[in-house]
Amino acid sequence: MQPAVITALHDWKLSWNRTQEAASTAMKTAFTSLDLAKRPTGCCDNMLNYEDPSLGRGRVCIDEYGRATIDFDDVPNEVIGEAIDEVWGIGWFDGAEGRPLDACGPGTYNYDDESTGAEYEVTLGPDGAGKVFVSYVPVPDAAAVLDALTSAAARGR
Numbered sequence: 001m002q003p004a005v006i007t008a009l010h011d012w013k014l015s016w017n018r019t020q021e022a023a024s025t026a027m028k029t030a031f032t033s034l035d036l037a038k039r040p041t042g043c044c045d046n047m048l049n050y051e052d053p054s055l056g057r058g059r060v061c062i063d064e065y066g067r068a069t070i071d072f073d074d075v076p077n078e079v080i081g082e083a084i085d086e087v088w089g090i091g092w093f094d095g096a097e098g099r100p101l102d103a104c105g106p107g108t109y110n111y112d113d114e115s116t117g118a119e120y121e122v123t124l125g126p127d128g129a130g131k132v133f134v135s136y137v138p139v140p141d142a143a144a145v146l147d148a149l150t151s152a153a154a155r156g157r
Contacts, residue, residue: 020046023062023139030146034060055079055153056129060142067118068142070134075149077124078102079156080132083148084122093122106130116141 024046028034033050037059046062056074063069081102084093091098093109101109106126112119118137124130134145 019066020062023066023068024048026139026143027060027062027068027146030143031060031150034146055149058132060146062139063136066139067136068134068139069136070132070142070145072132072149074129075132076153076156077106077128077130079149079152080122080124080130082152082155083145084120084132086148086152087144093120113137 024036027048031050033052033055034048035050037047037049044061044063048060049057050059051057055076056072058070058072058075060071061069081100081104085100085102088111090096090100093101093111095107095109096104101122101124104124106124108121108123110119110121116136116138118141119135120137121133122130123133132145132149134142137145
């Protein structure tokens, strides 16, 4: 390979690594309970984990395409409902029938974003805690979800 090509690829790799680090920083800023996972992760190279008695546990992965996946369990239903309604407004999720998620009760609610290919699924559990699973979202959208979860949890404490 030509030296100029090798140099250009090296520069690209350095830039990509900085972009991934910046994405991790954005996620950790939006949701301070996140910590970088030990490598190898068995998943993506850039994984953040958390465990918080009041907010459950989970992880955020940033893939090689610069998209994020949020996979959180045992999150209080009221935190999920408030955060998701804050980010998207009321009535976007299938099954919610135009109601705020807090008013929907236990169940699984979905939204697919055709413009980005992102998939959103939240489950409000019958025991008061549920799940947030958001996949293939652009990093700014993932940070918005994490920030809304943080804000909703802070208001509920």
